[in-house]
Amino acid sequence: MAAPVTAPATDPGCRVLGLRERKKQRTRDALVGAAHTLFLDRGYGDTTVDEIAAAVDVSQRTFFRYFANKEEVALAVMADAEDFFIDCLRSRPVGENPLQAMRASITEAWRTLGEARGSSTGGVTAALELFELIETTPTLLAAHLRRTTEQERVVAGVLADREGLDPATDLRPRLLAAVFGAVLRISHLSWSTDGAGADAGPDGMIELIERHFDQLGPALAGSWRD
Amino acid sequence: MAAPVTAPATDPGCRVLGLRERKKQRTRDALVGAAHTLFLDRGYGDTTVDEIAAAVDVSQRTFFRYFANKEEVALAVMADAEDFFIDCLRSRPVGENPLQAMRASITEAWRTLGEARGSSTGGVTAALELFELIETTPTLLAAHLRRTTEQERVVAGVLADREGLDPATDLRPRLLAAVFGAVLRISHLSWSTDGAGADAGPDGMIELIERHFDQLGPALAGSWRD
């Protein structure tokens, strides 16, 4: 899906996307934007797909040709962000530890996303609103967790690849991916509930994640008593 | 007039359930059982709520008075098991480490569930079938992950309680609960995909979980190279 549609056979090189593709991208963005607005306004459950479609002036049927279900349009932004994270991870130097590579990748991802606040994929403030919406909407939370878990599988694959391991045999890739996902999830939770601690920007989030990582050792340590 | 078999209203301590309660419990169990059978037979998506209700000879409306949605009836057994795990955790001696208490609790839970499981809430083999069903059914997986995550919150509360910590301030309870959940999930996954390793019984599962826990340190360690 992320890969661009194949260019015509006569010219496989770079090519300005045709009118068709641009139009599709526009309506897709419009759907995501309209859905985002409506969800935050009157809530996820009280927004019908018909309303979203009507806001963009397409039929309901068309909506479902862009998104498999109602949850997908709500989580589209997160999905893109996670894909970006994985791209970051893939391009980390092989000299780094798995854990180092992971931590560096989120930092990099958040930094980049913090800057490039392009139209549809709203800035970091939009992310915070989205986190809250997800956390307070059972259906969305479920879908989000499933997506997240699926990404962990991909991450584990990348890690195994980096280290030249067989992911079927070695448990470490999946374990690290899972633990990493857990730390991220709790960080996101803290961010949306605790009011982001101090800084509400991407730097605040990065700091929060680092803090949670630093607590990982102590949490697993034998005793919590001082 | 003979002495009533049911507990008199004046004595709320007595536990003999009235006919009403027993009947409710029976239809509930029947619904769970019928759903389980149908789901494993023709799949989750291809089983309608009407069919489940018909199998127990109740109306669809009644089904939805017992279960909030179709997923709930499928995950009812897991929900009970997780509640049982939390009970185990609550009654662990306070002398134990948080991590020790957690590990001891799952072992205890699996052991207990491995033995005394009659009729409806099938034995351990049923659990394996259920894990597979969940893992291969996106909707169920999403619902299951949400439930699991909710349980982690509860677990974190219990842990914070044991150690006399404020769960809002201290990050460790939630972190440990989340990491623990991650380890469990991967263990369950290995169990259902890898064919339970060696032993398919509860002992096999316990061993699997232990093995994953033992890999936790190495996975988080700096380098994976030998």
Place this chain on the structure above:
DNA sequence: GAATATTATGTCAGCGACTGACATTCGGCA
């Protein structure tokens, strides 16, 4: 530039999950 092939979109009909409202029946209790 017209003919043709693709592809996106709209319309329609229909299924299944889920809910509120109301009537009815059943168990508990005096």
Place this chain on the structure above:
DNA sequence: TGCCGAATGTCAGTCGCTGACATAATATTC
């Protein structure tokens, strides 16, 4: 026996989602 409340059934309706078919828009070929 008779009353009360809880459980159930029935009905109508909304909403998410899908298949099938027709139509309109874009791309391609000559």
